[in-house]
Amino acid sequence: MKLSLSLAAIAALLPQALGISRWDTCGGGGVTTGKCDDGLVCVELSEYYYQCLKLAPPYSPTSTSTSTSTRTTSTTFVVVYEHPELEQLYLDFSINFYKHLDDDYVQYKFFDVRNIDICLPRCQEVQVLRSSAEFGSAIPGTLNKDYTWPSPSSVDYFLGKGMNFFRIPFMMERMSPPATGLTGPFDSAYLSGLKTIVNYITSKGGYAALDPHNYARYNGSVITDVSLFKTWWKNMATEFLTNDHVIFDLNNEPWGIPATDAAALMQAGLDGVRAAGATQSVFVQGTSWTGAWSWESSGNGDAFKTISDPLNNVVIEMHQYLDTDGSGTNSTCVSPTVGAERLQVATNWLKANNKKGFIGELGAGSNNDCISAIRGALCLMQTSDVWIGFAWWAAGPWWGNYYQSIEPPSGPAIARILPEALLPFA
Numbered sequence: 001m002k003l004s005l006s007l008a009a010i011a012a013l014l015p016q017a018l019g020i021s022r023w024d025t026c027g028g029g030g031v032t033t034g035k036c037d038d039g040l041v042c043v044e045l046s047e048y049y050y051q052c053l054k055l056a057p058p059y060s061p062t063s064t065s066t067s068t069s070t071r072t073t074s075t076t077f078v079v080v081y082e083h084p085e086l087e088q089l090y091l092d093f094s095i096n097f098y099k100h101l102d103d104d105y106v107q108y109k110f111f112d113v114r115n116i117d118i119c120l121p122r123c124q125e126v127q128v129l130r131s132s133a134e135f136g137s138a139i140p141g142t143l144n145k146d147y148t149w150p151s152p153s154s155v156d157y158f159l160g161k162g163m164n165f166f167r168i169p170f171m172m173e174r175m176s177p178p179a180t181g182l183t184g185p186f187d188s189a190y191l192s193g194l195k196t197i198v199n200y201i202t203s204k205g206g207y208a209a210l211d212p213h214n215y216a217r218y219n220g221s222v223i224t225d226v227s228l229f230k231t232w233w234k235n236m237a238t239e240f241l242t243n244d245h246v247i248f249d250l251n252n253e254p255w256g257i258p259a260t261d262a263a264a265l266m267q268a269g270l271d272g273v274r275a276a277g278a279t280q281s282v283f284v285q286g287t288s289w290t291g292a293w294s295w296e297s298s299g300n301g302d303a304f305k306t307i308s309d310p311l312n313n314v315v316i317e318m319h320q321y322l323d324t325d326g327s328g329t330n331s332t333c334v335s336p337t338v339g340a341e342r343l344q345v346a347t348n349w350l351k352a353n354n355k356k357g358f359i360g361e362l363g364a365g366s367n368n369d370c371i372s373a374i375r376g377a378l379c380l381m382q383t384s385d386v387w388i389g390f391a392w393w394a395a396g397p398w399w400g401n402y403y404q405s406i407e408p409p410s411g412p413a414i415a416r417i418l419p420e421a422l423l424p425f426a
């Protein structure tokens with residue numbers, strides 16, 4: 001989704017600056033590398049990646065005076081900077097933080113392992129597949145402070161409702177510390193945390209998708225050396241060779257790169273998984289945040305025609321939100337029919353190209369229009385024969401009052417979305 005809850009931090013305000021364009025990087029690793037264009041501020045989205053963004057009132061860059069802020073306080077969730085307006089911003093952290101960005105979302109997002117998403121089994125054939133922690137920005141970060149893993153009791157809750165798929169986002173920089181890079185050893189504690197929750201899910205019959213939630217980026221840069229990515233996946237798949245309920249979800253939401261680059265990266269990751277001898281399903285994602293509605297217009301349609309798996313066990317993962325800009329940040333849906341409408345192009349593409357698809361993130365608000373729209377999308381999927389399932393965004397212990405959260409006991413989407421839109425398909 002086009003939203004990074006919590007740990008993003010404002011690095012420096014660069015008033016009246018001219019230079020770096022919106023959404024381009026302005027630094028990382030504690031330094032700013034240039035000034036953002038007039039009207040933009042340099043926002044630290046991870047320790048290693050700052051980006052020029054526009055803030056909406058009252059957080060206007062011209063109303064602030066200093067260009068270098070000092071980290072003064074660490075709280076549980078956020079790094080607080082000295083500037084009072086920024087502190088206020090952090091007090092409003094999570095969803096509210098992004099309401100202060102002019103268009104409700106940023107184009108670079110780090111998520112964390114505290115999210116799990118749920119798939120409902122009946123819109124799919126998960127059997128077909130068998131033929132064959134990213135919140136926060138601190139790296140490595142501290143367990144239960146900067147990030148956490150999904151809770152077993154929540155897993156039980158969803159399994160008990162007939163949901164059988166859990167997507168486990170985690171951060172590659174924590175798994176593979178930048179000091180030793182993508183081909184270095186995995187962090188043993190972080191890997192162990194991942195394995196614990198994955199094994200919990202699969203031992204109870206669920207499917208667990210490993211989701212390096214990295215937007216085709218690592219350590220602040222787009223991953224351009226696909227051979228490193230191939231090795232990374234070969235090493236990761238080796239850790240899960242014997243668990244047939246594991247799914248390898250190669251990378252979350254590439255953006256800002258050509259569709260052909262996203263496809264090449266995914267092909268390399270897929271090749272790495274197979275080179276390890278792993279036979280489980282592999283999910284691949286396209287550029288433009290792997291949006292279903294833009295699958296053709298983004299170039300993904302052409303670029304992913306040739307993705308190839310010797311085991312024929314690759315699934316095209318797409319994401320879809322039903323608010324105006326498709327970002328999953330506004331609980332108003334475009335219309336009661338927008339769900340099926342937004343999936344139509346992708347459904348046609350999957351049919352025409354003999355591919356299987358999976359909606360890895362679906363989300364909308366708890367209101368009549370959205371519930372109709374979700375049901376319409378799921379009905380289209382069920383009757384199309386090309387979609388094997390979907391996952392709702394989001395669940396996980398740290399989502400707070402995010403309107404799409406179905407985390408028990410009181411996620412805001414539990415009261416209506418779960419019984420009215422999701423469980424009928426479970």
Ligand SMILES: *[C@@H]1O[C@H](CO)[C@@H](O)[C@H](O)[C@H]1NC(C)=O
Pocket residue numbers: 028029048178179180181182219220
């Ligand atoms: C990660 O980024 C830091 C800061 O730019 C750099 O010093 C380091 O070499 C990078 N590490 C890798 C493995 O790319």
Ligand SMILES: *[C@@H]1O[C@H](CO)[C@@H](O)[C@H](O)[C@H]1NC(C)=O
Pocket residue numbers: 104324330331332
């Ligand atoms: C959400 O979207 C609706 C419809 O596009 C719009 O009227 C409303 O202002 C938006 N809400 C926010 C908080 O942006």
